[in-house]
Amino acid sequence: MTDKKEALYYKKLKDKKNIIQCQLCPKFCVIKPGERGNCGVRENVDGKLYSLVYERPCSIGLDPIEKKPFYHFFPSQQALSIATPGCNLHCLYCQNWQISQSKPEETSSFSMQPKRVIEEATNREVKIISYTYTEPTIFYEYMLDIAKLAKQKGIKNTTVTNAFINPEPIAELCKYLDASNIDFKGSDSFYRKVSGGWRKPVEEAIKIMHKKGIWIELTNLIIPGYNDSEKEIKEIVDWIKENLNVDVPLHFSAFYPTYKMLDIKPTKPEIVIKARKIAMDAGLNYVYTGNINDKEGSTTFCPSCKKSVIVRENFLVFENKLIDGKCPYCGEKIAGVWK
Numbered sequence: 001m002t003d004k005k006e007a008l009y010y011k012k013l014k015d016k017k018n019i020i021q022c023q024l025c026p027k028f029c030v031i032k033p034g035e036r037g038n039c040g041v042r043e044n045v046d047g048k049l050y051s052l053v054y055e056r057p058c059s060i061g062l063d064p065i066e067k068k069p070f071y072h073f074f075p076s077q078q079a080l081s082i083a084t085p086g087c088n089l090h091c092l093y094c095q096n097w098q099i100s101q102s103k104p105e106e107t108s109s110f111s112m113q114p115k116r117v118i119e120e121a122t123n124r125e126v127k128i129i130s131y132t133y134t135e136p137t138i139f140y141e142y143m144l145d146i147a148k149l150a151k152q153k154g155i156k157n158t159t160v161t162n163a164f165i166n167p168e169p170i171a172e173l174c175k176y177l178d179a180s181n182i183d184f185k186g187s188d189s190f191y192r193k194v195s196g197g198w199r200k201p202v203e204e205a206i207k208i209m210h211k212k213g214i215w216i217e218l219t220n221l222i223i224p225g226y227n228d229s230e231k232e233i234k235e236i237v238d239w240i241k242e243n244l245n246v247d248v249p250l251h252f253s254a255f256y257p258t259y260k261m262l263d264i265k266p267t268k269p270e271i272v273i274k275a276r277k278i279a280m281d282a283g284l285n286y287v288y289t290g291n292i293n294d295k296e297g298s299t300t301f302c303p304s305c306k307k308s309v310i311v312r313e314n315f316l317v318f319e320n321k322l323i324d325g326k327c328p329y330c331g332e333k334i335a336g337v338w339k
């Protein structure tokens, strides 16, 4: 067990004794000795930056890959899902705020070396690891070491992330990463008002992952009065069309009151269904709804002949008709990583 691991991506500030700057995420925290960065898990000890969560997960479990959500990446497979405490954003609606917004010492965690994580996956006959629940960026060193071992063993690495990370570390991670679901939250002002970050670096990180061939799916949580206007939905869709492509799956998800947004009402299902329609009408091929009961919005339709090819219910695949990744009716290739 290691209590602290020297962090990657930081530098000493010239002429400022033992004051350092973390360069992992766009916050570029300047950290004095004895202090921590904004994520609460990276600490300056005598002029060196340490990760306080290396080999200290607070949560590990098995989830269907559809729950992340990934709908076009090894359907029906289970993912060994792992998290440590901490996050570099502070969304007022965080569903996992008990662990994401806590300091490591306030969270019950346990010791688990990277090789033990791989053993756990192997023992459970799981072929996918997912870095998820909180924000994997802030447990970067731990994630990277697990991901390297996983790749050697033929196990796939996936992240569920806010993508608020700098270009160099995300490019390095991409050497080992297979798929990423990115929470693409809304406009720049939404990021600033609700999440404690800003949007530009997220766009850059998404583009890097896409360019490097990582399978990408995007999730947009729709919050009434915050990012539910037609204009904002269209803006997200246009950005995807302009910078990625129409085959990138987009998941619209309904908000439920939680954490610091208990006074906001849940998103009405019709709003989420309408957002999907707007995105499909604008030309995206695979758009889904989440957190509501909507069979159509959980189904993959062939973009060519429009017939259903994968039917899901409650994050489980009910029927998968694809043949070698193609539509069984017209032979159209369905974008994704199927086997």
Ligand code: SF4
Residues within 6 Å of the ligand: 022, 023, 024, 025, 026, 027, 028, 029, 036, 037, 038, 039, 040, 042, 088, 137, 138
């Ligand atoms: S990873 Fe943490 S310490 Fe580093 S810049 Fe981001 S918030 Fe600050």
Ligand SMILES: [Zn+2]
Residues within 6 Å of the ligand: 302, 303, 304, 305, 306, 307, 327, 328, 329, 330, 331, 332
């Ligand atoms: Zn078809």
